[in-house]
Amino acid sequence: MGTIEVRDAVHGLIPFGEQVWAVVDTPAYQRLRGVQQLAFTHLVYPGARHSRFEHCLGAAHVAGRLARGAGAVDPDVERIQLAALVHDIGHGPFSHVSEGVFERLTGRREIHESISAAIVCHDPGVSQALGDETAAWIAELLTHKGHARHRSFARDVVSGPADIDKLDYLLRDSHYCGVNYGRYDLDKVVESARQFDDPVASESYLAFHKDAIFALEEMLVARYHMNRQVYAHKTRVGIDQMLQRAMLLAVEENLLPVSVFAPPEEMDEAFVREYLAFDDAQVVKTLCGSADSKSGAVMKALMERRLCKQVFKLDNDAVLAKLNRTVGGFALKPDEQVLETMLAEAEERIAQVVGVDPIWVMLFWEDRKSPLTNRYSPRTQSSDIFLVNDEGQTSLFHDDSEVFRRGDVVTPPYVSLYVRMPDDERPDDAVTGALMDATFIELERIGKASNEV
Amino acid sequence: MKQRDLVLSIIDLCCDRPEFGRTSLQKVAYFVSQGLHQQLGHKAHFYGPFSEDVEDDVEGLLLAGLIDEKATSLGFQSYGGDAAKKYEYSMTDAGNERVEALRGAYPEEFQSLATFIERLEQAAGGLDQSVLSPAAKTYFIASREHRPVKTSEIRTFGAQLGWNLQRKQVLQVVAVLKTLGLVKQSAPAGTS
Numbered sequence: 001m002g003t004i005e006v007r008d009a010v011h012g013l014i015p016f017g018e019q020v021w022a023v024v025d026t027p028a029y030q031r032l033r034g035v036q037q038l039a040f041t042h043l044v045y046p047g048a049r050h051s052r053f054e055h056c057l058g059a060a061h062v063a064g065r066l067a068r069g070a071g072a073v074d075p076d077v078e079r080i081q082l083a084a085l086v087h088d089i090g091h092g093p094f095s096h097v098s099e100g101v102f103e104r105l106t107g108r109r110e111i112h113e114s115i116s117a118a119i120v121c122h123d124p125g126v127s128q129a130l131g132d133e134t135a136a137w138i139a140e141l142l143t144h145k146g147h148a149r150h151r152s153f154a155r156d157v158v159s160g161p162a163d164i165d166k167l168d169y170l171l172r173d174s175h176y177c178g179v180n181y182g183r184y185d186l187d188k189v190v191e192s193a194r195q196f197d198d199p200v201a202s203e204s205y206l207a208f209h210k211d212a213i214f215a216l217e218e219m220l221v222a223r224y225h226m227n228r229q230v231y232a233h234k235t236r237v238g239i240d241q242m243l244q245r246a247m248l249l250a251v252e253e254n255l256l257p258v259s260v261f262a263p264p265e266e267m268d269e270a271f272v273r274e275y276l277a278f279d280d281a282q283v284v285k286t287l288c289g290s291a292d293s294k295s296g297a298v299m300k301a302l303m304e305r306r307l308c309k310q311v312f313k314l315d316n317d318a319v320l321a322k323l324n325r326t327v328g329g330f331a332l333k334p335d336e337q338v339l340e341t342m343l344a345e346a347e348e349r350i351a352q353v354v355g356v357d358p359i360w361v362m363l364f365w366e367d368r369k370s371p372l373t374n375r376y377s378p379r380t381q382s383s384d385i386f387l388v389n390d391e392g393q394t395s396l397f398h399d400d401s402e403v404f405r406r407g408d409v410v411t412p413p414y415v416s417l418y419v420r421m422p423d424d425e426r427p428d429d430a431v432t433g434a435l436m437d438a439t440f441i442e443l444e445r446i447g448k449a450s451n452e453v
Numbered sequence: 454m455k456q457r458d459l460v461l462s463i464i465d466l467c468c469d470r471p472e473f474g475r476t477s478l479q480k481v482a483y484f485v486s487q488g489l490h491q492q493l494g495h496k497a498h499f500y501g502p503f504s505e506d507v508e509d510d511v512e513g514l515l516l517a518g519l520i521d522e523k524a525t526s527l528g529f530q531s532y533g534g535d536a537a538k539k540y541e542y543s544m545t546d547a548g549n550e551r552v553e554a555l556r557g558a559y560p561e562e563f564q565s566l567a568t569f570i571e572r573l574e575q576a577a578g579g580l581d582q583s584v585l586s587p588a589a590k591t592y593f594i595a596s597r598e599h600r601p602v603k604t605s606e607i608r609t610f611g612a613q614l615g616w617n618l619q620r621k622q623v624l625q626v627v628a629v630l631k632t633l634g635l636v637k638q639s640a641p642a643g644t645s
């Protein structure tokens with residue numbers, strides 16, 4: 001079959017070899033057409049209807065360019081490209097919204113990477129198309145286990161601080177949302193990619209020539225702006241919360257199987273088979289097909305764009321003006337277990353103020369770390385991007401960048417209240433005041449309970 | 454004791470040492486997590502084992518007015534021109550009251566913590582990050598391998614995490630780790 005090109009909205013004509021197409025043609029991969037990249041963000045940015053399918057194709061294309069640009073050759077490049085192709089194959093319905101559901105139901109984090117690895121190894125079509133050895137290598141790369149416990153060139157490209165995921169999704173999300181915040185000079189980033197060997201570590205890493213420092217800064221600014229303007233848009237946050245609530249309620253109501261939405265730690269072929277039956281449409285159909293259920297009511301409201309709206313957002317100053325310092329501080333950053341126990345009752349009491357069902361009231365603690373200083377994940381630490389000069393000497397991006405050398409910016413936490421009023425209108429000033437009073441009472445309760453020794 | 458209270462107690466027990474600051478808090482918390490078997494969420498950050506959870510707890514303690522954080526200029530510019538700063542913690546009256554309540558509610562837990570930190574301080578000759586940081590990196594690598602590891606391997610694995618550990622440094626901190634009972638040394642040049 002040889003190389004076949006596909007026309008991509010972001011990268012233009014992109015060529016892929018036989019093995020890539022063999023993976024793409026599997027049912028597990030085709031399922032990604034039904035998993036929207038940004039869930040229901042199209043309710044805010046109407047163009048945002050793109051799926052994980054084209055993002056993964058784009059990521060694979062960028063992986064090939066980046067690896068070859070850095071001097072890697074086949075079969076290494078082919079293997080890296082295949083890993084990029086399947087890096088998000090484990091995303092659940094509505095992408096990161098499912099991830100939130102998995103986390104709530106299991107208490108674990110970064111679950112979709114483990115599911116991607118399980119699909120790569122246990123889905124007969126995908127594992128056959130990849131071959132057992134490549135499948136096992138990719139599974140370790142995606143989960144940072146085995147050979148990928150340590151940094152390496154392949155890990156840097158597929159799952160590092162300047163990886164193909166970010167390099168593609170910023171441009172793609174920006175394009176489909178119709179905003180310019182995510183644009184940066186991909187060509188310069190690719191042109192400056194290098195592979196350098198560290199003799200002490202006996203390993204090679206991805207680095208960028210120092211000439212690319214402005215392109216890298218631009219990419220990181222793009223990440224920051226996309227985060228603030230698109231991913232954390234107040235209406236989108238409310239929509240994601242509604243979607244997450246619908247799915248959690250559906251699990252409670254036995255409409256969605258707990259075996260899928262609370263994934264086990266050990267994921268076998270049976271789990272993978274059951275999991276792959278769910279995409280966005282399947283969840284919408286299941287929930288809307290059960291009109292009397294609470295989860296169905298929330299999903300139907302989303303489909304008709306009758307949304308929970310942000311009524312107010314309380315910052316540090318607002319909370320501490322009403323509550324004493326210690327209780328207010330604990331209310332803004334409550335104990336997780338306390339919150340889990342008290343949240344539903346708090347929302348119920350706030351709902352009584354406006355006489356709506358508690359399913360339409362959502363208290364949301366927003367504690368977004370700056371995407372530029374998100375320090376705990378090796379996937380996102382921009383401080384870990386290597387630069388290399390003409391003499392082959394390496395340095396760290398944060399040491400050389402005049403823009404990003406300060407990495408300790410802290411974003412203060414907020415508490416927001418989202419409510420869907422019976423008439424779908426925004427509450428008037430009197431109702432807003434009553435909701436705020438009720439919210440402060442609940443925050444005080446939560447703060448006091450968190451403050452208990 | 455809740456995790457945030459554990460972090461508060463560590464700060465209470467350490468904050469009068471002049472060398473104690475933001476980085477050494479992370480390292481003391483790391484050793485407490487290892488020595489007292491508490492999960493504090495440390496992962497391999499570029500500057501050594503680092504816990505976002507601990508950092509989050511500190512933010513919570515600051516918000517609640519239980520501790521104060523003061524940034525002091527170190528009197529020189531770091532690379533790139535910013536003033537190099539050291540972040541120090543102190544207890545507020547509300548923080549002291551809470552620690553007293555914790556001592557009363559969890560006397561054994563608090564005593565174990567105090568004893569462990571005293572041992573750490575004695576073993577490391579203080580709470581200076583210049584010792585605690587390579588010690589934490591070395592132990593992070595050694596404990597992750599689940600097998601005896603050589604000094605050269607510590608350096609190699611460290612380099613893979615972006616940690617520049619000198620051979621002399623590793624040998625020095627192995628003595629600290631041995632005193633704490635965290636490692637056994639099977640030969641002068643290696644750790645197990």
